[in-house]
Amino acid sequence: MALRFEYYNTNDDSASGFFGATWRAQTFTTTVGFKITSVKLLVYKIGSPGNLTVSIQGVDGSNKPDGSDISGLSLTVSPSGYTTNTVGAWIEYTFPTTTELSATTRYAIVMRTASGDIDNRVMPRSDISSPTYTNGESLTSVDSGSNWTAVPSVDILFEVYGTPLIPLDKVYTKRLVVIGNNEVWYEATVDRLDELLDANGDIDVTKPLTAAEGFQKLFIANQTNLKVLDFINTKITTSNVGANPPDFGTVLTSDGSGSPSMIVDYITSLSSSCTIYGKRTTTVIFGNNETLTGTDDDGNAISFTTSAVEVAPPHWYNWTVFGSNATFGTMPSSAYLICRYRGRIVLAGNPNSPHQWYMSKVANPWNFVYSSLDPLSAVAGTNADAGEAGDIIRALIPFGDDYLIFGCANSIFLLDGDPVSGGSLDEIDNSTGIYGPWAWCKDGGGNLYFWGSGGLYKMSGGRGRPENISAGHLPKWVTDWAADPSTYRVVLAYDPSRNGITVSRTTLSDGTNLNYWYDFKTQGFYPETYPDACGPFCAHFYDADLAARRRTLYGCNDGYIRYFEDTAKDDDSGAGDTAISSYVAWPIEHLAQDDDKNGKLTSLTIELAGGGTGGDFGDTDGASYRLYTGKDAETVLEKMKATTAWATGTVYAVGDLVIYNSIEYICITAHTADETGPPFEEPDTNTTDWFPAAFSSATLSGTGRKARIRTRLRGAYFGLKFYNSTASETWSINNVFGEVKEAGKIR
Amino acid sequence: MANREFPIPVRGISESLPVDKAAPLTSGYINNVRPIDVLERRIRIGQRPGLDKAFDQQVGGASSPILLITTVSIID
Numbered sequence: 001m002a003l004r005f006e007y008y009n010t011n012d013d014s015a016s017g018f019f020g021a022t023w024r025a026q027t028f029t030t031t032v033g034f035k036i037t038s039v040k041l042l043v044y045k046i047g048s049p050g051n052l053t054v055s056i057q058g059v060d061g062s063n064k065p066d067g068s069d070i071s072g073l074s075l076t077v078s079p080s081g082y083t084t085n086t087v088g089a090w091i092e093y094t095f096p097t098t099t100e101l102s103a104t105t106r107y108a109i110v111m112r113t114a115s116g117d118i119d120n121r122v123m124p125r126s127d128i129s130s131p132t133y134t135n136g137e138s139l140t141s142v143d144s145g146s147n148w149t150a151v152p153s154v155d156i157l158f159e160v161y162g163t164p165l166i167p168l169d170k171v172y173t174k175r176l177v178v179i180g181n182n183e184v185w186y187e188a189t190v191d192r193l194d195e196l197l198d199a200n201g202d203i204d205v206t207k208p209l210t211a212a213e214g215f216q217k218l219f220i221a222n223q224t225n226l227k228v229l230d231f232i233n234t235k236i237t238t239s240n241v242g243a244n245p246p247d248f249g250t251v252l253t254s255d256g257s258g259s260p261s262m263i264v265d266y267i268t269s270l271s272s273s274c275t276i277y278g279k280r281t282t283t284v285i286f287g288n289n290e291t292l293t294g295t296d297d298d299g300n301a302i303s304f305t306t307s308a309v310e311v312a313p314p315h316w317y318n319w320t321v322f323g324s325n326a327t328f329g330t331m332p333s334s335a336y337l338i339c340r341y342r343g344r345i346v347l348a349g350n351p352n353s354p355h356q357w358y359m360s361k362v363a364n365p366w367n368f369v370y371s372s373l374d375p376l377s378a379v380a381g382t383n384a385d386a387g388e389a390g391d392i393i394r395a396l397i398p399f400g401d402d403y404l405i406f407g408c409a410n411s412i413f414l415l416d417g418d419p420v421s422g423g424s425l426d427e428i429d430n431s432t433g434i435y436g437p438w439a440w441c442k443d444g445g446g447n448l449y450f451w452g453s454g455g456l457y458k459m460s461g462g463r464g465r466p467e468n469i470s471a472g473h474l475p476k477w478v479t480d481w482a483a484d485p486s487t488y489r490v491v492l493a494y495d496p497s498r499n500g501i502t503v504s505r506t507t508l509s510d511g512t513n514l515n516y517w518y519d520f521k522t523q524g525f526y527p528e529t530y531p532d533a534c535g536p537f538c539a540h541f542y543d544a545d546l547a548a549r550r551r552t553l554y555g556c557n558d559g560y561i562r563y564f565e566d567t568a569k570d571d572d573s574g575a576g577d578t579a580i581s582s583y584v585a586w587p588i589e590h591l592a593q594d595d596d597k598n599g600k601l602t603s604l605t606i607e608l609a610g611g612g613t614g615g616d617f618g619d620t621d622g623a624s625y626r627l628y629t630g631k632d633a634e635t636v637l638e639k640m641k642a643t644t645a646w647a648t649g650t651v652y653a654v655g656d657l658v659i660y661n662s663i664e665y666i667c668i669t670a671h672t673a674d675e676t677g678p679p680f681e682e683p684d685t686n687t688t689d690w691f692p693a694a695f696s697s698a699t700l701s702g703t704g705r706k707a708r709i710r711t712r713l714r715g716a717y718f719g720l721k722f723y724n725s726t727a728s729e730t731w732s733i734n735n736v737f738g739e740v741k742e743a744g745k746i747r
Numbered sequence: 748m749a750n751r752e753f754p755i756p757v758r759g760i761s762e763s764l765p766v767d768k769a770a771p772l773t774s775g776y777i778n779n780v781r782p783i784d785v786l787e788r789r790i791r792i793g794q795r796p797g798l799d800k801a802f803d804q805q806v807g808g809a810s811s812p813i814l815l816i817t818t819v820s821i822i823d
Contacts, residue, residue, distance in 0.1 A: 002823065010803060172822050179815040181807025193804040205814055213819045231821045473773075475763050498783065511812070521790065522782045524759025529778060533810075534798050540816035551801070555813025559805040566785040568797030574810075582794040585776035586753050588766055609786055609793065618786030620793070633767035637775050717767065720753060721776070724794060732784035732793030736753040 002037045003168075006030060007159040008133035009192050012042060015086070015123035016156055019049060019116030021144045024124065025057075025065050025108045026156040027136035033103040034162040036073065038094040040189065041111070042125040042157045045082040049122050050115030052079045054093040056101075057108045064139060064148040065108040072097030079113075079122050085197065088125045090159075090188050092312075098163065106136065109158055110145065124156050131155035159189055174545055177218050177229060179203055179211070180559055184229060186314065190546070193561075198316040202227060208336040210396075210437050212345060215265075219319060219345055219365060221338040226319040226331065233265050233277035235311040236286050244300040245270045248322055248364055252276075252294040252302065258284030260310075266366055270323035273307075277315065286310035322366035329368030329378055332358050337437055339396040341404045342418055344378075346396055348406070354392040357381045357406070359419065379420045386425035389413045395434045397448065399462045407434025407450060414463055429466050432457060436485055438538055441492040441501055443520070449501055451490045454478060456503060456518065469518075473525050481505050481514065493539030495552040495564070502528075504536040511535030511557025529581075531573035533558040569621070569730045582731070583723035585640050588633040591718050592742045600743040601627070601713040604720075609732035610703030621729035622701040625722050626664075626694040629715030631746060636719040639664055639693040646683055649675040657693060660684060662725070664693035716746045755792050757782040 006028045018024040039054060055074035057065040075093045083089045101107060113122055126138065133155045139148040176187040184199035202225065203209065209222035216232035246252055246264040253261045262278035280286070288309050294302040321328035335358070337349035344359040361367035362376040371377035381388035395407030406413040411430040417423035432452035434440055440450035448459040455470035455477045470477055483490055483505055491504045500519040507513070513535040515528040530536075535557040544550050551563040558574050570577035591599020604627070610619035630636040642657035642664040649672065652658075656667040665683040668691045674681040683690035695713050700706050724731050754772055759782065761773035769775060784793030806813050 170823075172820050174818050174820050177815075177817050177819055178806050178813055180813040181811035183807050185804065185806050191802070193802050193806065195806075205811075209815060211815055211817055213817060216819065216821045218817065218819050229819070231819055472763055473759070473761050498781075500781075517781055517795065519759065519782050522758050524757070524773070524782060526759045526781050526795075527778050528795060530798060535812075537812040538815055540818070542816075542818060553801055553816055554798070555816050557812050558810045559807045559813060561801045561806075561813060561816065562798040563801050564796040565799040566788075566796045568799045569794075571798040572800050573798075577797075580779050580794055580797060582779035583777065584756060584780045584792060585774050587756055587769055587772070587774065589753070590767060609784060609791065620786060633765070637766050640776050730785060730794045730797075732786050732789075732791060733755060734791055736755065738751055738753065740751045 002161040002163060003034075004159050004190060005032070005034050005162050006135070007189070008127075008131070008155055009042070009157050009159055009189050011127045011129070011131065012088075012125040012157050014126050014128040014154075015044070015088070016126045016138065016140075016154060017046065017121040017123045018111055019113050019118070019121035021142055023110060023112040023141040023145050024156065025110045025139040025141070025148065026158050027059060027063060027065075027106050027108045027139070028158065028160060029106045029135035030101050030103055034101060034164055035098040036095065036101050036160060036162040037098050038092050038161045039109055040090050040092045040159040040161070041109075042088040042090050043079075043082060044084055044086055044088040044123050044125075045079050045121070046084070046123060047116075047120035049079055049120045050113045051076050052111070052113050052122050055110050056095075057110050059106045059108055063106055063137075064150070065110050065145065067145055069110070070099060072099050082122070083197065086123075087195070088123070089197070090194060092161075100165070101162070108139075109156075109160075112145070126154050126156045128154050170545070174543065175231060176542060176553075177211070178555065178561065179205075179209065179220070180555065181205065184316070186229070191549075196229065196314060196316055199227070199229070202316070208349070208437070210336060210338050212338040212340045214340045214345055214365060215363070219338060221335045221347055221349070223334045223336050223349075223351075226335065228266075228315075228317050228319045230277060230315040230317070231313050232279060233313055233315065234262060234280040234286065235275060235277055235313075235315050236262075236292075237273070237275050237307045238304045239273045239307045240304060241267070241269070241271060241274050241276075242302065242304045244296050244302045245274070245323065246276065246294055246302050247297045248366060250294050250296060250302065252278065252292040254286055254290040254292050254306070256284075256287045256290035258282065260284045260286045260290075262286070267323050268317070268320075270325050274323075275317070277317075280310070320366070321368055327369075328366060329370065331368050332356075337393060337396045339398045339404070341398040342401045346398075346404065348393040348396055355381070355388040355390065357389065357393065375418070375421045377420060384419040384423075386415060386419040386423055389425065390427065391433070395437045395440055395450075397440060397442075397462070399446070403463060405448070405462065407440065409433045410453070412459075412466065428463070432466055435483060435490045439490040439492055441494040441539075443494050443501070444496050449492055449494075449518075451483070451492060451503060469523075470525065489537055491536045491539050493536070493552050493554065494541060496541065497551065498564070502536070502539070506535040506537055506557065531571050531578045533560075533573045534562055534571055569728050577727065579725055579727035580730075581723075581725035583721060585637070586720040586722075586736065588636050588717055588719045590633075590716060591740050592716075594742065596745055598714055598716050598743045598746055599718070600741045601711055601718055602739045602741060604709040604711055604736070604738040605705065606700060606709070606733065607705045607735040608700060608703050609734055613703050619703045620731045620733075621724070622699055622726070623722050623724045623731040623733065624697065624699040625720060626697040627711065627713055628693065628719035628721070629695050629713055629717065630719070631716045633717045636717045639666065640719055640721050642693060646673065648673045648677070648680045652689070658683060665690040666693045714743050757790055757792050
């Protein structure tokens with residue numbers, strides 16, 4: 001149950017090597033007292049450095065290492081297996097004993113190698129560009145630790161782990177896993193993603209892929225690439241597993257020091273050389289050339305010798321049946337849909353059998369022996385009473401252990417219960433399908449939402465008949481989006497902190513996007529646009545250990561993960577920030593009560609959010625408004641929505657609407673826009689041919705109730721638009737009210 | 748004396764009814780606003796929250812979409 005107590009693990013841009021008499025140190029200051037168990041360093045090696053020693057020392061009056069390793073807090077290891085990739089890899093140095101460190105006390109992590117030179121040394125990653133760690137510093141010694149020199153411009157990345165001085169209830173850790181660009185990254189340390197180098201190039205992002213968590217591993221279905229990311233097992237190897245290989249669940253015990261032991265989970269082969277993955281149940285680790293013994297399921301004695309020291313997780317390997325042996329069944333040759341249901345790993349999306357589904361044995365993802373006799377056995381659509389789905393499967397959506405929904409191309413099927421024990425597969429709707437594996441989400445109440453053939457659907461409780469909840473608001477949504485899986489990805493994401501979902505259509509080729517926010521409180525739809533770099537390709541609610549980090553995450557077009565942040569007034573679009581262009585039109589209303597008469601808006605009062613500036617309520621930034629009038633409501637809306645850019649050489653008719661420098665103009669004299677300028681008789685200066693479409697406009701600043709706006713707006717219908725496209729600004733409005741009088745017949 | 752309140756369109760966009768007969772509290776033209784503002788989380792309409800990076804690391808180094816995010820829970 002080790003926790004991270006102190007750390008500086010970001011912004012590394014260089015490395016601070018050491019060898020021979022040149023030692024490095026990084027001091028840190030404890031916040032609270034704890035029992036230190038290990039430290040982590042982000043390191044790589046050059047050449048073949050000698051054994052590396054990492055230790056903890058106290059500091060002297062100058063905050064430099066005091067020269068004395070704290071008893072039990074020194075570890076010497078061989079760096080032979082370290083990566084030579086200058087990106088480095090986090091290595092954990094677990095000390096032989098745990099020792100209590102005092103609160104608010106400075107200590108030093110001291111690093112040195114027994115031998116080496118400039119071409120053979122260990123390189124811990126460092127931040128050399130204005131590092132921000134303020135509770136310690138890096139130091140260098142050139143005389144084997146006798147004297148130290150502080151290097152304030154550098155901080156070596158580190159993490160210090162330990163156990164608290166009081167017992168904890170928490171016994172698990174959550175890790176984020178991310179896939180993109182044929183690479184797998186994971187949250188090796190809090191707030192930081194690192195690449196799993198072993199997986200580099202093993203994923204093919206040109207093929208569809210999904211993944212499912214199970215048994216402290218991640219199972220990945222990438223068509224023919226079926227992979228496992230294993231966070232829990234220890235890996236041991238042998239050149240000859242002997243005549244009686246271990247079975248799933250076999251306990252193996254070593255004759256090495258301390259008798260390390262493990263429970264076997266998976267083995268790559270049942271004969272000759274193989275790799276064995278199992279949960280080590282002792283703190284003592286497996287060494288090289290140790291003999292492991294046990295008893296297989298048939299009572300036969302197991303005995304083999306390890307060929308290397310054990311390797312700690314995470315591990316990356318091919319997902320096959322146990323021992324890659326047909327005795328344990330046959331997995332589908334290709335699948336891109338996966339989930340976990342009733343303790344089984346479920347696969348679908350085999351292009352050769354698009355209606356088929358496959359389930360592993362309960363609690364054993366390495367067994368695909370299909371049988372109808374054993375209630376725990378693996379099962380597939382072809383050997384179960386439930387049968388195959390009658391349509392091409394596009395999404396697998398489990399609802400706990402109760403039922404599993406198959407979202408298909410043109411229909412929805414529901415598997416109720418366990419297919420080996422009386423479970424049934426029923427078609428619950430044939431009027432719509434589900435767009436794809438990312439085009440659905442669930443809310444906190446167990447309701448399912450998905451993008452289907454008619455728009456956005458809701459299935460109450462996940463098993464009611466799908467209800468189209470968007471058609472009444474957006475009857476043209478499906479037509480406007482024209483979503484086609486070969487061109488667009490549709491992603492739905494539930495945001496529990498804001499009580500709503502986002503529905504995104506992202507262009508596969510360039511990240512351009514159209515989105516809607518559906519709000520559960522108001523049951524309304526709100527269009528949104530994000531920078532192309534932020535186009536969502538996937539989403540996931542990260543229920544992190546730390547409450548401050550629990551949020552809905554979006555995998556974006558440019559390889560970054562983003563989330564919505566209330567304090568962010570712009571979108572972080574990669575290299576910089578992009579201002580958010582926001583606007584809203586008030587309902588367009590007839591000014592006079594008599595439909596045959598005009599109205600006159602004589603004054604308008606607006607209350608911006610924030611009360612008094614700097615008070616208790618959050619202060620809005622400024623917002624601009626425009627007033628419009630027209631004889632009918634649609635004309636008013638057209639004036640507001642003018643988006644056609646003015647262009648030279650264009651023939652314009654009376655009533656044409658254009659936008660120029662973000663202002664709408666209406667043509668009042670038919671003409672052809674000049675091409676022989678400058679000037680080109682642009683609308684802002686050409687008052688003969690153009691007139692502002694808005695009646696008036698202004699920008700409001702400050703908070704609270706603004707000065708009454710005197711206006712002589714006269715017309716049948718009135719339109720009001722608020723907007724802001726200024727960088728680093730956000731806005732909100734409390735109230736809008738005014739004075740209206742009747743004003744003569746409409747002519 | 749003010750004699751008309753212009754209700755804030757907190758119920759989002761509506762394109763299914765005539766413009767002058769739209770459902771109450773809806774708008775015919777709206778973008779990048781949400782009904783619950785970011786200042787106080789009250790229902791009164793305001794600009795949506797911005798998108799921030801959750802991690803400094805760019806997966807894949809080069810610009811390439813992220814195709815999957817998920818969580819694995821592990822016993823300590």
